[in-house]
Amino acid sequence: MSALDRWAEQLAGWAIPEHILEAAPESPFALPRNVFVRRADRQLGGPRTPTHHAVLAGLDGGGTLLDIGAGAGAASLPCAExxxxxxxxxTNLLPEFADRAExxxxxxxxxxxxxPQAAEQVGSVDVAVCAxxxxxxxxxxxFVRALHERTRRRIVVEINAAHPMTGMNPLWQRFHDLRRPDGPxxxxxxxxxxxxxxxxxxxxxxxxxxxxxxxxxVETTRxxxxxxxxxxxxxxxxxxxxTPGIRHMTTLVWSPERTR
Incomplete structure (x- = not known):
């Protein structure tokens, strides 16, 4: 099996069984908006991450930036200078992003x-970030092909070292007797x-x-x-x-020019 197929297969394993989903009184997929707002405001007021430093290096003192899945701007707006x-x-937090950019x-x-469906609405940029x-x-x-088509200098991708939902695996076992994946x-x-x-x-x-x-x-987890x-x-x-503990993160950086 190719690495691309393995990636897709492992993600498919996270699908919630239909009988559980049908019985859910509320959508399990919507996170409270203030989670993303707090994250952006915390990043704007705190130290920069390796993702921010990679974006700044690509902008090289001045350039255009594309933020995919931007939320309220945690990955991009700390690089405003x-x-x-x-x-x-x-698809959710465009007004919150706009308020902070303004x-x-x-x-x-x-x-x-x-x-990548939205790529047709986006012009060429110097740097793209996706966190x-x-x-x-x-x-x-x-997804990657559209990034390469729209980005001139640098692509920066931030990703949790492990799938962010793995921490809930014991709870799925406890409440539904359901074993969840541990990858990708x-x-x-x-x-x-x-x-x-x-x-x-x-x-x-x-x-x-x-x-x-x-x-x-409690409410989000429920x-x-x-x-x-x-x-x-x-x-x-x-x-x-x-307790929240430590989050292990990975930032991936590459030049689209080297892959064309």
């Missing part, structure tokens, strides 16, 4: 859509990219996970587990005493 124009592609005096445009999106992309080839990982993403001719620079780093307010954590509000106390009991 070197951005001459930024385009955000997202507060920074940053020329910007928002595009409502998913990549915490790849685990939602089963078909990597058209960032290393699987690298293997798949290499099959596409990409040889990325790999930067591995860590950051302390920021605690979510406990009531919000919904992700496809449980009703009547199970909130049980979920709270399962989560009580847990």
């Amino acid at each position: 070197a951005i001459t124009h930024v385009t955000s592609v997202d 507060s920074l005096g940053l020329p910007h445009r928002t595009v409502d859509g998913h990549w 915490n999106v790849l685990y939602n992309v089963a078909d990597l080839a058209p 990982t960032a290393d699987d993403a690298v293997a798949a990219l290499r099959e596409l001719g990409v040889q990325p620079e790999i930067v591995r780093w860590q950051k302390k996970a920021v605690p979510t307010p406990f009531p919000e954590l 919904k992700r587990l496809c449980l009703g509000a009547d199970r909130s106390a049980e979920v709270a009991g399962a989560l009580r005493g847990t």
Whole structure:
């Protein structure tokens, strides 16, 4: 099996069984908007990450930036000093992104859509950044191809070292007697990219996970587990005493010119 096929197969394994999904009183796929807003505001007020440094190096003092799956701008807006124009592609938080770009005096445009379908609405840019999106992309080839077609200098991809939902695996076992996958990982993403001719620079780093307010954590976890509000106390009991810990991250950097 090719690395690309293995990537897609492992992601398909995360599908929620139909009988559980049909019984869910609320969608398990929607995260509270304030999760992404807090993340962006925290990055704007905190130290830069290796992802930000890679973006800044690509902008080289001034250039245009594309942020795919931008949320409220956590991956791009901390680099505002070197951005001459930024385009955000997202489906949920475009107003929040625009508000923060405006507060920074940053020329910007928002595009409502998913990549690569939204690529037709985006012009050429100097640098593209894509943070915490790849685990939602089963078909990597058209995603990466569209990045190469739109980007001149540098592509920067941030990804958790392990699938971000693996931390909930014990809870799925507890509440549904369901064994969840443990892959793919960032290393699987690298293997798949290499099959596409990409040889990325790999930067591995860590950051302390920021605690979510406990009531919000309970409700978000309950919904992700496809449980009703009547199970909130049980979920709270399962989560009580847990700590955020350390998040292991990977930043992948490459030049599209070298893969054309």
